[in-house]
Amino acid sequence: MSFNEFPSRLLENAVNEFASLPGVGRKTAFRLVMNLLKRDAEDVKRFGETITRLHDEVHYCKICNSISDTEICTICSDEKRDRSVICVVENIQDVMAIENTRQYKGLYHVLGGIISPIDGIGPSDLKIDNLEEKIITGSIREIIFALSTTMEGDTTNFYLYKKLGKYNIAITTLARGVAIGDELEYTDEITLGRAINNRNPYQQ
């Protein structure tokens, strides 16, 4: 089935909009639109309005750059969080992933990306300046680099370290090692090699 001729412009527009999403082909887009047409009108209207309002109403926290319903996000405005530690992450998904562990009580700084020359993303595309400002003006004790363990992540770590290393603060990264639940024989060599070199005292 090809999709050269649509019987309705409106239908064609809707399919085109869905097909513009990443990983959604024209066949899937058509299926999604047909699903919307089968649903209650009110339901679909609310769907459309949620998307329409997305850009107008979304806020980015003035302090950490994370998405928020308010000017300052709930984490940055939480008095109980440790304001002397900042965890640097690539995006809001990472904030949510770390929050879900319930292990971290400090603040975040969302870079909004990662240095990737192949994608044309350089340091100036990231929110780095106001991170340095926080160190200068605040009483920061530690910065945690929590970026992906990829070449882009390492490049960004290196760049940040060159910029922030001169300040009198601890700079740490997430522990690397064998993931919990992983079988040794399926762990890649680099991870396993590092895990042996950085071995820890056994705890009962």
Next chain:
Amino acid sequence: MSFNEFPSRLLENAVNEFASLPGVGRKTAFRLVMNLLKRDAEDVKRFGETITRLHDEVHYCKICNSISDTEICTICSDEKRDRSVICVVENIQDVMAIENTRQYKGLYHVLGGIISPIDGIGPSDLKIDNLEEKIITGSIREIIFALSTTMEGDTTNFYLYKKLGKYNIAITTLARGVAIGDELEYTDEITLGRAINNRNPYQQ
């Protein structure tokens, strides 16, 4: 990564809307919303408005029940089509598939579904009454059953035949046989068996 706690209600609502689509999980929904947030505001607003308008502005052709921008669709209002032949299909996708072959010059009748007791869809859920009306009031010469070759399709064919067989019109179905490009050894037995029984004179 779980998605228990969203930093923004707006974000959560948008993810919920996308996750309500068939075949879209919460992870994919989140990825789609993050993609929308990275795009131009105008772009995303247009996307939302297209969805909002969908139900209000979509028309179903009064004659064939297909989707249309006008009260009568372009096919039904085309003077050049053969008004004595009606091809009965399950849905608008089937109309588009047959139209794309450019082999058919008659009209269509979209049932809007197929009889499927397991899904709770009976004859009364389909647009069958106005098909019978067309036969009674019009000068129909032939009705083509172009439904899926599934049990539901066969059931619907049988029901339609019981209802329409009494009128003095030809009732036909699509030819069944080995698909063009298919290798014989991978063709299922039922199709192959029918294809042998219904063999045609060889044409050079």
